[in-house]
Amino acid sequence: GESVGLHLPTLSVQEGDNSIINCAYSNSASDYFIWYKQESGKGPQFIIDIRSNMDKRQGQRVTVLLNKTVKHLSLQIAATQPGDSAVYFCAETHTGKLIFGQGTTLQVKP
Amino acid sequence: DAGVIQSPRHEVTEMGQEVTLRCKPISGHDYLFWYRQTMMRGLELLIYFNNNVPIDDSGMPEDRFSAKMPNASFSTLKIQPSEPRDSAVYFCASSPTGAHQPQHFGDGTRLSIL
Numbered sequence: 001g002e003s004v005g006l007h008l009p010t011l012s013v014q015e016g017d018n019s020i021i022n023c024a025y026s027n028s029a030s031d032y033f034i035w036y037k038q039e040s041g042k043g044p045q046f047i048i049d050i051r052s053n054m055d056k057r058q059g060q061r062v063t064v065l066l067n068k069t070v071k072h073l074s075l076q077i078a079a080t081q082p083g084d085s086a087v088y089f090c091a092e093t094h095t096g097k098l099i100f101g102q103g104t105t106l107q108v109k110p
Numbered sequence: 111d112a113g114v115i116q117s118p119r120h121e122v123t124e125m126g127q128e129v130t131l132r133c134k135p136i137s138g139h140d141y142l143f144w145y146r147q148t149m150m151r152g153l154e155l156l157i158y159f160n161n162n163v164p165i166d167d168s169g170m171p172e173d174r175f176s177a178k179m180p181n182a183s184f185s186t187l188k189i190q191p192s193e194p195r196d197s198a199v200y201f202c203a204s205s206p207t208g209a210h211q212p213q214h215f216g217d218g219t220r221l222s223i224l
Contacts, residue, residue, distance in 0.1 A: 031210075032209065032210045034212055034213075036215075041217070042217050042218075043114075043201050043203075043215030043216050043217045043218050044153070044201070044215045045215070046212040046213075046214060049212055051210065089153065093209070095209075096209040097155055097158070097166065098143075098155065098213060100152055100153040101152075102152050103152065
């Protein structure tokens with residue numbers, strides 16, 4: 001069956017350091033991937049997406065890397081700030097229906 | 111621009127009661143999605159609509175759950191009768207198109223069934 005999973009449930013980083021959040025997916029047919037950020041009491045907020053015809057995409061302070069060979073997705077956050085503390089979800093789809101991973105909690109230490 | 115708007119933000123009711131959750135998608139978005147989030151199961155898609163028509167309701171847990179979209183700017187998710195295991199945060203999301211566009215989420219309804 002399809003599954004999207006995150007390797008680490010909690011990631012703790014020092015303010016100013018770079019963060020890397022990883023995600024594995026099992027369906028090689030997946031062709032679209034999204035990263036969401038969810039703060040307490042709020043809905044998931046879109047961060048960045050990538051299509052399967054790309055390996056890398058950059059946004060403001062964030063970069064998503066896609067390795068289709070090993071079915072791995074990562075989110076890199078540069079110069080992590082306290083406001084980045086949240087739960088991060090990856091999601092994948094090949095049908096239009098998003099399948100979400102379980103989420104990684106990012107804790108930023110001052 | 112207004113995002114996806116959900117109401118109520120919180121709902122506490124006794125088991126057996128009918129619960130109605132409401133959603134206003136972003137104007138111009140053709141797709142609307144209902145999700146449920148729990149600690150045990152994470153984010154689960156319940157049902158989604160395209161141009162007000164239900165496309166896939168395979169995630170709806172059972173017949174106690176129903177969803178409607180009478181027009182492009184309004185959708186409801188109804189639970190009747192409600193049970194304690196329905197307690198969760200319910201999210202509505204919308205997207206311009208279905209397959210390769212990010213979905214934009216509301217801030218959810220936190221539902222507690224006593």
